[in-house]
Amino acid sequence: MIQGWIEEGDMEHPETIIVGIGASAGGIAPLQTFFSHIPEGAGIAYVVIQHLSPRHESKMPEILATRTPLPIHVAEEGMKVLPDHIYLIPARHNLNIREGVLHLEKTLSSHYPNLPIDRFFHALGVDQKDHGVAIVLSGTGSDGSRGLCTVKQSGGLVMVQSPDQAEFTGMPLNAMATQMVDHVLTVEEMPAMILKYFRPDFKFPVAPPPEESPPDPAHIPELEDAEDVKAFRQIINLISQRTHIPFHAYRPPTLLRRIKRRMEKQAIPELPKYLAFLKVRPPEVSLLAQDCLIGVTHFFRDPEAFVLIQDHVLPSLFADLDQETPIRIWVCGCSTGEEAYSLAILIHEYQQARQLNRPVQIFASDVSQQMIEQASLGIFSQKKVATLSQGRLESYFIPEGPVYRIRQHIRERIIFSRHNVLSDPPFINLDLISCRNVMIYLEDHAQDQVLDSFHMALKPSGFLWTGPSEMGAQPAPGFDLLNTRWKLFRRRLSPRSQPSLRPRHTMVRQTSLLPRRHAPTKVINAASGLPEHYIQRILIQACVPDGLVMDQDLNILYVVGDAGRFLPLPKAGMDTRLPALLPAPVVQATRRCLDEKAFEEFRLEVSMPRLDGISEAIKLGIRPLGAKAGEEHDFFFLEMTPPTVTAPSQNREKWQKELYLAHETAAEQQATLDMVRQELSATQEELDALSQELRTMSDEMESKDKQLGEADAALRAILSTSSLMLIFLNSRMEIQQISAAAKARFASSAASGMALQDLREALAPLVRQTLESHRPQQAQIPIQGETYVWETGLYQIDNETEGVLLHLTPA
Numbered sequence: 001m002i003q004g005w006i007e008e009g010d011m012e013h014p015e016t017i018i019v020g021i022g023a024s025a026g027g028i029a030p031l032q033t034f035f036s037h038i039p040e041g042a043g044i045a046y047v048v049i050q051h052l053s054p055r056h057e058s059k060m061p062e063i064l065a066t067r068t069p070l071p072i073h074v075a076e077e078g079m080k081v082l083p084d085h086i087y088l089i090p091a092r093h094n095l096n097i098r099e100g101v102l103h104l105e106k107t108l109s110s111h112y113p114n115l116p117i118d119r120f121f122h123a124l125g126v127d128q129k130d131h132g133v134a135i136v137l138s139g140t141g142s143d144g145s146r147g148l149c150t151v152k153q154s155g156g157l158v159m160v161q162s163p164d165q166a167e168f169t170g171m172p173l174n175a176m177a178t179q180m181v182d183h184v185l186t187v188e189e190m191p192a193m194i195l196k197y198f199r200p201d202f203k204f205p206v207a208p209p210p211e212e213s214p215p216d217p218a219h220i221p222e223l224e225d226a227e228d229v230k231a232f233r234q235i236i237n238l239i240s241q242r243t244h245i246p247f248h249a250y251r252p253p254t255l256l257r258r259i260k261r262r263m264e265k266q267a268i269p270e271l272p273k274y275l276a277f278l279k280v281r282p283p284e285v286s287l288l289a290q291d292c293l294i295g296v297t298h299f300f301r302d303p304e305a306f307v308l309i310q311d312h313v314l315p316s317l318f319a320d321l322d323q324e325t326p327i328r329i330w331v332c333g334c335s336t337g338e339e340a341y342s343l344a345i346l347i348h349e350y351q352q353a354r355q356l357n358r359p360v361q362i363f364a365s366d367v368s369q370q371m372i373e374q375a376s377l378g379i380f381s382q383k384k385v386a387t388l389s390q391g392r393l394e395s396y397f398i399p400e401g402p403v404y405r406i407r408q409h410i411r412e413r414i415i416f417s418r419h420n421v422l423s424d425p426p427f428i429n430l431d432l433i434s435c436r437n438v439m440i441y442l443e444d445h446a447q448d449q450v451l452d453s454f455h456m457a458l459k460p461s462g463f464l465w466t467g468p469s470e471m472g473a474q475p476a477p478g479f480d481l482l483n484t485r486w487k488l489f490r491r492r493l494s495p496r497s498q499p500s501l502r503p504r505h506t507m508v509r510q511t512s513l514l515p516r517r518h519a520p521t522k523v524i525n526a527a528s529g530l531p532e533h534y535i536q537r538i539l540i541q542a543c544v545p546d547g548l549v550m551d552q553d554l555n556i557l558y559v560v561g562d563a564g565r566f567l568p569l570p571k572a573g574m575d576t577r578l579p580a581l582l583p584a585p586v587v588q589a590t591r592r593c594l595d596e597k598a599f600e601e602f603r604l605e606v607s608m609p610r611l612d613g614i615s616e617a618i619k620l621g622i623r624p625l626g627a628k629a630g631e632e633h634d635f636f637f638l639e640m641t642p643p644t645v646t647a648p649s650q651n652r653e654k655w656q657k658e659l660y661l662a663h664e665t666a667a668e669q670q671a672t673l674d675m676v677r678q679e680l681s682a683t684q685e686e687l688d689a690l691s692q693e694l695r696t697m698s699d700e701m702e703s704k705d706k707q708l709g710e711a712d713a714a715l716r717a718i719l720s721t722s723s724l725m726l727i728f729l730n731s732r733m734e735i736q737q738i739s740a741a742a743k744a745r746f747a748s749s750a751a752s753g754m755a756l757q758d759l760r761e762a763l764a765p766l767v768r769q770t771l772e773s774h775r776p777q778q779a780q781i782p783i784q785g786e787t788y789v790w791e792t793g794l795y796q797i798d799n800e801t802e803g804v805l806l807h808l809t810p811a
Contacts, residue, residue, distance in 0.1 A: 016083045016100065017044045017131050017198045020124045020151075022117030024051045024139025026167030028063065028699040030187040031137065035068040035086070037191040043083045044194065047075070047102075047124075049117045051143070052091040060088050063703050077104045089116060096123045096402045105401050117171075121147025123402040126383045130155030133194060137161045137187070139171035145178050146374065150381055152180040157197050159183045159190055176283070178370055179290040182265075184283065231271035235259060235288075238278055243289045245367055246422050249446035250292070258292045293368050297335040299388050300342045301436075302468065305486040309343075312482070313463050314350050317431050318358060326359040330427045330457065333366055333438035337375030337416070338384070340364035341406055343434065344413045345396050363427045365419035376416045378406035421450055426457035433458060437467035455479070455491060464489040547639035549625065552594065554578040554587070563640055565610045578638075583608065586620065590638060593622050608640075618642060728795060730803040731771060733764065742808070763806070766792055770804050780811055787811040 023031055027050060038046075052058055061072045064086065072086045073079065075095055079102045081087065087102060089095045094116045096103040107114050117136075121144060124132045134151040136144045138161060148158045160181050163169040175181055183193055236255060240247045247255060259274070266284070268274045278285050300306050317327050327347075331340040340362055347360055366372050385393055385404050397404040421438070433454050439447045454464055455478045464479060466487040479489040546561035554577055559567070567581045579587045586606060593602040604620040618640045624633035715737065719726065725742035729735060763781070770777045770792040777792045788808045795805045 016081060017133065017194075018081055018097070018100070018124060018128050019044060019046045019133040019135060019194060020117075020120055021046060021048045021135045021137065022050075022121065022139070022144040022171070023048065023137040024117075024141070024143065024168070024171060026138035026699070028060075028703055029138075029167070030161060030165075031060075031064065032067045032703075033187045034135075034137075034190060035064055035070070037188055038068060038070065039191075039195075040069055040084060042195060044198065045081045045083050045085055045087070046070075047081070047087045047089075047095065047097070047120065049089045049095060049120045051116065051139070052089065058088070058091060059704050062707070064088075066707070075102045075104065078102070089120075094401050095120050097127050098123070099127065115143045115146070117144035118147035119401045119403065122150045122381050125150030125152075125154040125156060126381050126402070128154075128156065131198075132156035133198075134158045135160070135190060136171050136175040138166040138168045140168045141170050142174035144171055145174040146377070146379070148175055149178055149180050149374070152182070157182055157194070159185055159193065161190075162186050179283075179286040181283075181287075228271045231275045232256065232259070235271070235275050235278065238275070239285055239289045239292070242282070242285045245289065245293070245420065246446075247289075247292060249422055249443050249449075250441050251443060254441050255292060259288065262288050262291055290368070290370070293371075297338045299338045299385065300346075301339070302486065305465075305468075306342065306346055308483055308486050308488060309465065310346055310350060313432060313465075313488070314347065316463075318350070318354075318356055323356075323358045326361045327432075328427070328430045329360070329362045329432045329434070330430050331362060331364040332419075332421055332433060332435040334364035334375055334416070335366060335371050337364060337378065337414075338380075339434060339436065340375070340414050340416075341378070341396075341410060344410045345392060348396075348410065348413075360413055362414045364414050364416050365421070365427075367418065367420045369418050372416050372418050378411050379403050380406075421453060422446060426453045428457050429459055430457050430462055431459055432463045432465065434465045435467075436465065437470070440467055440470050451478070458491040460491065462491045464491065545639045545641050547637050548578070549635060549637055550578060551635055552633075554591065554594075556581070557635070560637075566608050566640075589620075590622065594636065599624055725808050727806040727808075728803060729767060729806060733767065736803060763790070766790060767804050767806075770794065771801070774801075 021031070021034070031048065035046075038044075048060070050058070050060070058074075061074060064072055068086070070084055070086050072088065074090050075087045075093075076090075079087070081097070081100050081102060090104065092107055094105045094107055094114065096105055096119070107116075121134045124134065125147070132151050132154065133156055134144070134148040136148065136159075152158045158175075158181050160172045160175045160183075162184050163172045163176075165186050166172050172184075176184060185193060232252070232255075236247050239245075259271070262284070263269070263271075263274045266274070266277065268277055278288070329343060331343065334340045344360075344362055351357070351360075364375065366375070379400075380397075381403055385397060388397075393404070396407050396410055398407060421435075422442075435450070435454070439450055442450065458464065463482075466489070468485060468487055470487055478492060480492050482488045482490055544560055546563040548556050548563050549558035549560065550556050556567075556578060578590065583606070586604070586608070589602070589604050593599065599622050602620075602622045605617065606620065607615045607617050609615050619642065621639045621641070623637045623639065625635040625637055719737055719739040722739055723741050724739055725745060726737075726739040727735060727742050728737040766777055766779050766781070771794070774794060776794075777790075779790050780787055781790050782788075787810075789811050791807045791809075793805050793807075794801050795803055
């Protein structure tokens with residue numbers, strides 16, 4: 001998310017609708033088409049942002065003037081934007097807008113490419129809110145794709161030229177990839193859509209305030225109709241499958257509200273019809289998923305909570321005498337990065353004040369790749385940084401036109417990564433986890449799963465910081481509540497003090513597939529407050545060795561402990577049979593043991609390859625499960641234990657250390673890769689911008705040549721058919737053009753392209769006076785015995801004087 005929902009203090013609307021249009025290579029033709037479809041009197045202003053060469057003056061005013069009666073201006077500093085006017089960006093400048101007034105900013109050479117469309121869209125969204133429109137036309141690169149998010153999240157309208165129509169599809173496709181686009185249309189369709197949204201008698205709604213807590217079910221329409229319930233479930237299934245995000249874990253009232261919002265926007269009144277619409281419009285699936293993920297974030301949100309972190313958490317983290325081991329922090333659900341950057345700034349201030357040099361690593365994650373990419377840029381609008389003190393703004397941000405960029409030494413402390421807390425393995429060995437206003441939208445069972453993950457990820461006595469409306473007043477199992485208002489917790493030692501580091505969702509689900517008749521007898525003390533599944537997990541981890549539960553046919557039914565480290569993922573299809581997953585000698589020995597029922601004698605020591613490529617020596621044993629005396633055994637446990645009694649702890653610690661180091665190395669390599677990608681992206685943007693400047697110049701020259709050709713043809717037609725006697729002379733008194741009537745009269749003394757020998761002395765003073773005064777002249781001059789009235793005037797091309805036009809009539 002670039003901008004949060006409109007706040008109560010921002011509810012006044014500007015009077016004029018302002019449309020920002022970003023175009024680059026191949027953009028002149030669609031601009032001409034667009035403005036030829038714009039009617040007069042619509043009360044809408046248009047600002048055109050192009051990639052212009054600093055060494056070439058644009059001819060765009062003249063080009064567009066042939067397609068629209070609206071006044072066209074090259075933007076100047078302090079120019080007020082008026083309805084039914086068109087404003088063009090000048091060369092060598094970026095364009096900003098504040099309170100409906102345009103401001104120029106000279107482009108400066110920088111390590112980063114200049115993105116004038118992004119800059120103006122950012123400013124437009126901040127300034128005009130839901131009265132702003134962003135349009136992306138033909139062009140290469142990605143300029144405009146970041147700024148349009150500000151317009152979208154401020155309540156404005158975003159449209160993109162159809163890639164099928166655009167000559168260059170880079171900018172349209174990158175804009176569509178943000179999933180923030182309202183409509184993908186041909187240029188001819190865009191003016192009508194703008195009028196539909198912003199007709200003069202339409203009253204614009206203000207976007208709803210941010211949701212700080214789950215909606216009250218009493219205020220959500222209930223799905224009483226069976227068809228609606230079915231359609232709702234199918235919609236959730238569809239967006240979960242398309243996006244690989246488990247929306248089933250989100251609270252249905254929240255999802256239903258977001259679905260209703262999209263239905264209203266598409267004017268679809270019923271859930272089954274909207275489901276059918278989703279099936280044939282894949283882009284709408286992405287837009288719906290993005291709406292369901294939109295969150296709210298600010299710099300130093302809840303300042304008192306950050307004071308709590310500064311006064312009570314940071315002293316504990318920095319109290320350790322070990323100054324070499326990094327302090328590790330995870331910001332889960334980081335959105336566009338404000339929370340992560342706020343913590344980085346807070347910790348830097350704390351270290352600076354106390355001269356502490358201990359390294360700090362901050363991992364920031366979000367399920368949305370778009371959010372991660374935006375957060376990685378570290379670019380924020382003026383509205384986003386408005387809550388920061390002037391000191392923090394100057395110390396930690398660099399102003400770049402209408403936006404601010406986080407300083408590099410803060411950016412380098414944070415590793416941004418796409419991560420799904422419900423399915424991906426957590427970061428480990430953490431000192432602090434910040435997960436604010438994420439679990440509030442999850443179902444209770446999903447919240448338990450997330451807390452299990454956090455407990456596993458934290459160091460002993462690590463801190464967990466959640467949102468003020470989350471987790472109630474009672475601490476969750478495994479955590480002590482330190483602060484009720486701001487929901488600050490501390491991990492305590494629990495029966496899960498030796499957590500497994502296996503992936504959360506492996507090839508075989510760690511869920512029992514045994515028939516119910518073999519389920520253990522339950523004796524649960526309800527007063528304990530511990531859920532049954534929690535107790536079962538504790539017992540398994542504490543008492544049962546690693547291993548596999550299988551049936552007589554060697555189908556794996558259950559993975560216990562860390563046995564999954566030996567199970568490779570299949571290359572094609574899903575095969576959970578032992579022969580497909582373990583070495584042949586192990587499979588053969590296991591099959592022979594089951595056939596001979598020689599369970600007591602079965603003891604096999606082997607070297608098994610792990611998923612990380614390292615072989616590990618283990619001892620295998622088989623135990624029958626579940627059958628009473630005299631009955632056939634249906635299920636068996638293939639247990640995996642180290643070959644010596646002292647090895648379990650050593651092997652586990654060694655494995656955990658190897659996995660931790662691999663995780664650290666991967667994170668560092670990913671951070672380096674991200675920086676290299678940013679450098680390559682910046683270079684590519686610069687090349688794209690240069691290419692687009694050249695293309696724009698070529699387009700303008702082509703359009704200008706066409707206009708000149710048409711004008712020349714029209715002039716020749718006039719001169720050949722008119723009865724007027726007209727002569728075009730250059731400053732050297734040479735004929736450039738002569739009408740047929742004048743040529744017939746002076747055929748004996750004039751020839752096209754040559755000096756008028758008979759007229760030179762008589763006309764020279766009159767021509768010279770016209771050129772020097774830049775004013776029309778008139779005189780009666782006798783020529784060959786006849787007196788003529790000579791009228792003169794300047795003729796110009798591109799505001800450059802080319803010569804004098806003579807019009808003569810008999811006196």
